[in-house]
């Protein structure tokens with residue numbers, strides 16, 4: 001078996017890996033068996049990033065959403081969540097606060113809320129103009145004209161997860177979306193010149209290992225600057241309530257393989273990994289992740305931005321996530337750097 005894993009790793013490095021090799025590795029049942037892959041993904045990560053971890057502060061500025069994604073706690077059908085939208089001042093103050101803490105990249109995230117576009121444009125201009133930070137947007141699908149406007153305002157990066165490239169699964173989970181259109185959005189973001197981030201949830205109901213393997217081949221094709229993945233976690237007020245939690249092991253296996261397929265990409269240790277396992281983000285940083293994203297959403301809104309149950313950082317004191325993430329990096333034998341962390345994968 002050890003020999004076959006080595007062979008498959010060689011195939012990956014030679015750029016020849018296909019779906020079946022990836023499925024073979026994803027289906028390895030124990031940590032011990034998968035360990036050679038973790039060793040290799042950790043080595044590749046160190047080769048390109050040393051012990052450096054980039055930090056991106058996230059501000060969840062609006063939970064209004066026009067879509068009804070089945071897994072998501074802020075989907076439009078959830079009447080139990082109080083809707084909020086931060087003011088320009090609140091967004092700017094959160095960015096200024098993170099800069100003081102040495103965090104030089106801000107991620108502005110929201111539900112898909114085009115009603116916020118004017119606010120987003122103002123926020124991007126002001127943060128770029130006065131704070132000179134790198135700005136990432138994570139606000140969903142727009143036409144390329146919309147993406148161009150954000151770019152002209154100064155946005156540097158854009159995160160839009162594909163969630164799953166499995167046509168059937170995508171359709172079932174996203175009654176308002178079209179997989180082809182989502183894919184087009186990603187290519188148009190890239191063409192416009194954004195550093196593009198995409199990603200998936202791992203362990204979705206009815207998601208096969210083959211489907212995760214194909215997602216990974218899609219990443220290799222798109223070659224994004226960042227790939228954010230996290231375990232699926234059910235939310236009690238969504239149609240997927242009561243479904244089984246994903247598991248951290250499968251998520252880590254997927255992360256390690258993405259590191260091998262896209263050696264220089266930015267791979268975050270995500271909040272969902274920290275939710276499913278208290279040491280999830282640490283483990284991720286040890287086996288190939290090189291980014292962490294502390295939460296800088298003003299405390300009073302955090303309860304209303306729960307995409308899944310038991311999300312961590314919700315009742316933490318404001319500013320705590322910055323020091324907490326430094327501790328997580330240290331525990332993983334790494335160090336958070338004061339850098340905008342522009343992509344190496346171009």
Ligand code: 5AD
Nearest residue numbers: 071072161231232233234272307308
């Ligand atoms: N479990 C895990 N991740 C989720 N996301 C949304 N809902 C859930 C959930 N129930 C992820 C999606 C989205 C990102 C912002 O959060 O992948 O793109």
Ligand code: FES
Nearest residue numbers: 313316321324325
């Ligand atoms: Fe938020 Fe640890 S990162 S409390």
